Amino acid sequence: DAKTTQPTSMDCAEGRAANLPCNHSTISGNEYVYWYRQIHSQGPQYIIHGLKNNETNEMASLIITEDRKSSTLILPHATLRDTAVYYCIARDDKIIFGKGTRLHILP
Amino acid sequence: GAGVSQSPSNKVTEKGKDVELRCDPISGHTALYWYRQSLGQGLEFLIYFQGNSAPDKSGLPSDRFSAERTGGSVSTLTIQRTQQEDSAVYLCASSRNPLAGNTDTQYFGPGTRLTVL
Numbered sequence: 511d512a513k514t515t516q517p518t519s520m521d522c523a524e525g526r527a528a529n530l531p532c533n534h535s536t537i538s539g540n541e542y543v544y545w546y547r548q549i550h551s552q553g554p555q556y557i558i559h560g561l562k563n564n565e566t567n568e569m570a571s572l573i574i575t576e577d578r579k580s581s582t583l584i585l586p587h588a589t590l591r592d593t594a595v596y597y598c599i600a601r602d603d604k605i606i607f608g609k610g611t612r613l614h615i616l617p
Numbered sequence: 618g619a620g621v622s623q624s625p626s627n628k629v630t631e632k633g634k635d636v637e638l639r640c641d642p643i644s645g646h647t648a649l650y651w652y653r654q655s656l657g658q659g660l661e662f663l664i665y666f667q668g669n670s671a672p673d674k675s676g677l678p679s680d681r682f683s684a685e686r687t688g689g690s691v692s693t694l695t696i697q698r699t700q701q702e703d704s705a706v707y708l709c710a711s712s713r714n715p716l717a718g719n720t721d722t723q724y725f726g727p728g729t730r731l732t733v734l
Binding site for chain 2: 544546548552553554555556559595597606607608609610
């Protein structure tokens with residue numbers, strides 16, 4: 511398993527881009543980077559995943575460094591509804607969640 | 618289509634009683650996971666089923682916890698002789714096939730909130 515480390519919490523102003531970092535320095539070549547989020551009292555929700563290339567979907571962008579030892583999830587225009595715990599996971603088979611980053615979007 | 622469903626949504630039980638929690642995964646998903654989440658804490662992996670393979674039970678906290686998956690679909694998590702520290706939200710997730718292309722997007726159910734008095 512690649513251990514991931516994330517900041518415990520972050521703040522971001524509403525309307526600004528939220529950039530959530532994740533370190534996975536021991537990641538192996540076939541391990542994907544996944545991001546999920548969990549809004550209060552709900553089950554986790556898939557956001558995005560990638561292997562080497564940067565990825566973008568309707569929710570977010572994922573930037574993976576060339577050496578794949580870290581990545582950044584970008585929420586381009588954060589809203590209050592983006593307040594949640596964000597989990598970064600690097601696994602090649604089953605996904606196991608760590609403690610994540612608690613993102614607070616400030617009005 | 619239908620997502621992952623869990624029942625009951627809430628369960629209150631007395632210390633020492635046994636409880637069964639049910640998970641109905643998305644049809645066709647071969648992988649099924651159980652997690653639990655204590656108040657204010659992150660997700661704690663419990664057990665993982667993949668197809669007909671032996672389940673990965675490495676996250677079960679004690680031998681009071683067990684799980685079955687019948688017919689490769691519905692799963693039941695059983696907690697025997699419940700203790701107050703078992704109080705948590707128990708979440709189930711399923712995924713299509715984590716062994717195909719090394720990807721595993723999990724879809725979560727709403728969870729069962731267990732309270733042990």
